[in-house]
Amino acid sequence: MVAPLAARGPLGLGPGPEAIVRAVAASRRSARLRFRLVFLATWIVLVGGIVLLIGSTGRVDLDFLNTWTPLILGGIPITIAVSVTAIVFATMFAILGALGRLSRVAPIYAAATLYVSLVRGTPLIVQVFFVFSALPEFGIVLPAFIAGTFALSFNYGAYMTEIFRAGIQAIPRGQIEAAASLGMTERHTMRRIILPQAIRIVIPAIGNEFIAMIKDSALVSFVGLHELFWFARTVGTSHFQAFSTLTLAALVYWALTIFFSLFQERLEKRMAASDVRL
Amino acid sequence: MLTPPGASPVVRVLDLEKFYGSNHVLRGISLEVYPRETICLIGRSGSGKSTLLRCINFLEEPTVGTIEVDGLTVAADPLHARNARHREQIRQIRLRAQMVFQEFNLFPHLKVIDNLIEAPIRVKGVPRSQAIATAEKYLAKVGLSEKRDEYPGRLSGGQKQRVAIARALTMEPKVLLFDEPTSALDPTLVGEVLKVMEELAHEGSTMIVVTHEMAFAREAADRVYFIDEGVFVEAAPHAELLDHPRDQRTRDFLARTMRA
Numbered sequence: 001m002v003a004p005l006a007a008r009g010p011l012g013l014g015p016g017p018e019a020i021v022r023a024v025a026a027s028r029r030s031a032r033l034r035f036r037l038v039f040l041a042t043w044i045v046l047v048g049g050i051v052l053l054i055g056s057t058g059r060v061d062l063d064f065l066n067t068w069t070p071l072i073l074g075g076i077p078i079t080i081a082v083s084v085t086a087i088v089f090a091t092m093f094a095i096l097g098a099l100g101r102l103s104r105v106a107p108i109y110a111a112a113t114l115y116v117s118l119v120r121g122t123p124l125i126v127q128v129f130f131v132f133s134a135l136p137e138f139g140i141v142l143p144a145f146i147a148g149t150f151a152l153s154f155n156y157g158a159y160m161t162e163i164f165r166a167g168i169q170a171i172p173r174g175q176i177e178a179a180a181s182l183g184m185t186e187r188h189t190m191r192r193i194i195l196p197q198a199i200r201i202v203i204p205a206i207g208n209e210f211i212a213m214i215k216d217s218a219l220v221s222f223v224g225l226h227e228l229f230w231f232a233r234t235v236g237t238s239h240f241q242a243f244s245t246l247t248l249a250a251l252v253y254w255a256l257t258i259f260f261s262l263f264q265e266r267l268e269k270r271m272a273a274s275d276v277r278l
Numbered sequence: 279m280l281t282p283p284g285a286s287p288v289v290r291v292l293d294l295e296k297f298y299g300s301n302h303v304l305r306g307i308s309l310e311v312y313p314r315e316t317i318c319l320i321g322r323s324g325s326g327k328s329t330l331l332r333c334i335n336f337l338e339e340p341t342v343g344t345i346e347v348d349g350l351t352v353a354a355d356p357l358h359a360r361n362a363r364h365r366e367q368i369r370q371i372r373l374r375a376q377m378v379f380q381e382f383n384l385f386p387h388l389k390v391i392d393n394l395i396e397a398p399i400r401v402k403g404v405p406r407s408q409a410i411a412t413a414e415k416y417l418a419k420v421g422l423s424e425k426r427d428e429y430p431g432r433l434s435g436g437q438k439q440r441v442a443i444a445r446a447l448t449m450e451p452k453v454l455l456f457d458e459p460t461s462a463l464d465p466t467l468v469g470e471v472l473k474v475m476e477e478l479a480h481e482g483s484t485m486i487v488v489t490h491e492m493a494f495a496r497e498a499a500d501r502v503y504f505i506d507e508g509v510f511v512e513a514a515p516h517a518e519l520l521d522h523p524r525d526q527r528t529r530d531f532l533a534r535t536m537r538a
Binding site: 172181192 | 337370372376377379381383384385386387396397400401402445
């Protein structure tokens with residue numbers, strides 16, 4: 001009977017415990033690598049199949065795409081600009097909203113609750129059109145970028161209010177007690193102790209909202225903003241090539257969401273590594 | 279540890295009662311703590327000892343009674359607890375009665391040094407360089423100078439608690455309140471914290487300590503109070519209560535504690 005591996009020392013009689021650990025790690029690595037390769041291969045097959053399907057429709061004119069794709073892709077910077085601006089302002093609305101929803105002052109609490117209820121209770125597209133079509137009836141005509149960004153951030157702010165409220169309430173009571181015991185006022189505590197920790201907690205959720213925002217930015221095309229979707233739709237419908245251009249636009253949105261998702265994953269991993277836990 | 283003669287108490291609790299709903303947790307507590315004294319409060323969980331401590335710095339609102347710290351008096355006023363004047367008086371008391379918590383409660387997003395200077399700078403208005411000097415002095419006192427720029431998440435439990443003690447000391451309070459400071463610690467880490475507390479006691483800090491660590495009480499207490507069901511059952515100087523308890527309830531409690 002062969003002695004167990006662990007019993008054989010490192011003196012040429014066989015592998016010792018360190019060798020076993022290395023062997024196990026190596027086999028795990030190759031299993032992960034195999035998994036990723038099969039994943040990639042499956043995607044290539046599936047996406048390749050979809051591409052072939054699209055190609056086989058006969059409705060894809062490569063010359064047409066050659067001519068117009070640069071113009072359509074030229075909408076990407078505006079799409080990203082709108083999304084980034086809107087998420088920043090949405091965050092500001094959200095912090096105010098969360099503080100309002102946590103307020104013990106009745107009118108402030110009531111106003112914040114109304115904001116959340118009303119804005120979450122009406123469709124985003126209705127709100128966008130409201131800014132675009134209804135406000136001008138009162139003489140309020142906003143530039144397209146401002147109108148679209150405002151509608152998006154006001155809407156997302158309401159959803160993110162609840163995210164921030166949960167984040168703030170997730171801070172352990174002990175933090176507030178320690179701050180109080182040190183003589184800090186409630187405002188000081190919120191500004192220096194609670195919010196900095198809460199923001200750290202909600203960053204993954206904000207990342208998700210940003211990725212959703214990139215897709216919802218397509219709606220601002222309806223206020224006349226020339227972003228990705230506006231170009232795809234306008235060029236496509238005027239040349240009877242809507243299938244091509246809209247498919248292209250969809251692929252671009254997909255690529256953007258994948259890109260930002262990977263970026264967010266990396267950010268979350270880095271935050272978890274240097275996690276400041278108590 | 280010797281109180282100067284004729285000194286007035288740093289902390290005076292008068293006829294304190296606390297109700298949680300219908301639960302009568304504190305049923306009439308009166309206590310005087312003089313400068314340089316170390317007082318230990320012992321008792322079962324639920325006896326009210328932590329509640330008493332937390333009433334002194336108004337982390338709990340007393341239902342009845344009066345709290346006096348360093349000459350500042352605040353009477354129980356549960357109906358007007360949110361009134362701005364009441365809140366400001368409480369804040370002034372808290373500056374003078376710093377608490378060390380069972381769960382440490384360090385601010386995880388701030389470095390150790392920043393944990394210590396945040397309140398002195400922004401609450402007391404101490405100039406930054408002076409606050410840092412004071413903080414570093416107390417950090418050295420608890421033996422953690424080298425952890426100055428670390429984040430709390432990287433410290434062991436005993437180190438966190440010592441930082442918490444340094445944070446309380448940096449506020450230069452008149453009295454230190456310890457709420458079961460070692461109960462959340464791994465047994466091997468308890469010693470380093472108790473050592474710091476014993477040193478503080480021997481150097482003459484005024485301390486009120488809620489604890490289960492009888493060895494600490496024996497070593498450092500000027501007086502030990504046994505609390506049961508919301509009242510003081512008995513009190514005695516130094517280790518007398520531990521060695522010669524007079525009330526049967528005290529005897530039962532000590533017997534159970536020693537057995538554990």
